Amino acid sequence: xxxxxxxxxxxxxxxxxxxxxxxxxxxxxxxxxxxxxxxxxxxxxxxxxxxxxxxxxxxxxxxxxxxxxxxxxx
Amino acid sequence: xxxxxxxxxxxxxxxxxxxxxxxxxxxxxxxxxxxxxxxxxxxxxxxxxxxxxxxxxxxxxxxxxxxxxxxxxxxxxxxxxxxxxxxxxxxxxxxxxxxxxxxxxxxxxxxxxxxxxxxxxxxxxxxxxxxxxxxxxxxxxxxxxxxxxxxxxxxxxxxxxxxxxxxxxxxxxxxxxxxxxxxxxxxxxxxxxxxxxxxxxxxxxxxxxxx
Amino acid sequence: xxxxxxxxxxxxxxxxxxxxxxxxxxxxxxxxxxxxxxxxxxxxxxxxxxxxxxxxxxxxxxxxxxxxxxxx
Numbered sequence: 001x002x003x004x005x006x007x008x009x010x011x012x013x014x015x016x017x018x019x020x021x022x023x024x025x026x027x028x029x030x031x032x033x034x035x036x037x038x039x040x041x042x043x044x045x046x047x048x049x050x051x052x053x054x055x056x057x058x059x060x061x062x063x064x065x066x067x068x069x070x071x072x073x074x
Numbered sequence: 075x076x077x078x079x080x081x082x083x084x085x086x087x088x089x090x091x092x093x094x095x096x097x098x099x100x101x102x103x104x105x106x107x108x109x110x111x112x113x114x115x116x117x118x119x120x121x122x123x124x125x126x127x128x129x130x131x132x133x134x135x136x137x138x139x140x141x142x143x144x145x146x147x148x149x150x151x152x153x154x155x156x157x158x159x160x161x162x163x164x165x166x167x168x169x170x171x172x173x174x175x176x177x178x179x180x181x182x183x184x185x186x187x188x189x190x191x192x193x194x195x196x197x198x199x200x201x202x203x204x205x206x207x208x209x210x211x212x213x214x215x216x217x218x219x220x221x222x223x224x225x226x227x228x229x230x231x232x233x234x235x236x237x238x239x240x241x242x243x244x245x246x247x248x249x250x251x252x253x254x255x256x257x258x259x260x261x262x263x264x265x266x267x268x269x270x271x272x273x274x275x276x277x278x279x280x281x282x283x284x285x
Numbered sequence: 286x287x288x289x290x291x292x293x294x295x296x297x298x299x300x301x302x303x304x305x306x307x308x309x310x311x312x313x314x315x316x317x318x319x320x321x322x323x324x325x326x327x328x329x330x331x332x333x334x335x336x337x338x339x340x341x342x343x344x345x346x347x348x349x350x351x352x353x354x355x356x357x
Contacts, residue, residue: 012232137356
């Protein structure tokens with residue numbers, strides 16, 4: 001759905017690091033380097049970032065269509 | 075017993091404990107994980123939520139947001155108010171009211187407004203939910219003190235480990251806090267709790283064995 | 286939001302209903318025109334239909350009650 005707040009295994013706060021991670025990897029940086037620089041040393045935390053899919057963006061599309069249709073009715 | 079601090083980062087502490095038993099070192103480690111009380115959101119009163127996230131999921135995420143701990147609060151079970159939702163002395167509230175005006179807007183932990191500035195999210199940049207235009211969330215969240223053994227959100231550390239060197243008989247500790255309490259306070263609290271438990275045990279013995 | 290669909294669908298004369306299009310605190314909402322209805326109003330026609338625009342999909346509006354959820 002959306003990035004989990006904490007690592008499932010150790011409980012380290014990871015939610016605040018997702019946007020940085022995602023942007024930098026999309027821009028071309030190596031995930032390994034970004035993870036190191038974000039302080040995610042243990043592989044339990046690292047996999048949280050690498051394997052995450054932000055599907056809430058897809059769910060939002062349904063609401064966005066409804067919102068757009070509603071604004072067009074006026 | 076001797077303690078020597080090795081490194082000190084914002085939330086991570088490394089120290090060496092010498093002249094102590096394994097039993098003590100391990101007790102310290104276990105208490106740090108499960109018995110040091112810290113603050114976390116436990117009750118969420120949802121007034122409005124037409125986001126794509128169910129109230130329960132939203133509340134679950136809010137519970138997991140690490141929140142700074144003010145140790146002057148009472149533990150809910152120990153508070154004189156004996157009420158389900160608590161009183162001023164055993165809970166701190168945070169409120170969230172947001173209506174999105176963009177097609178895709180992120181609600182961050184910074185938007186949780188604390189009633190007590192000492193009980194606030196550890197980080198401002200935690201995404202809580204995403205909203206689209208017209209979606210509203212209005213809620214009031216109550217943070218309470220609690221222990222890691224009850225729910226992982228009340229676990230103050232992401233790592234509490236030690237390694238033992240049999241030659242020097244020393245324990246090399248790593249304590250990585252989630253930010254809710256500074257690691258030194260955490261270790262100190264853990265030691266105090268060990269002491270309290272031992273005293274409680276002594277009381278429980280009720281004088282058995284004393285002539 | 287709604288601008289008189291009666292004119293565009295003359296075959297179904299809308300019933301005269303005692304409430305406005307956007308009153309407070311009613312239970313259901315037409316997805317098409319957004320008008321709010323109560324359960325009794327829906328029961329008026331044999332099939333479930335929005336009395337203003339004839340649309341047959343309605344949604345239940347979230348009740349104005351405070352919901353207490355445990356964050357666990």
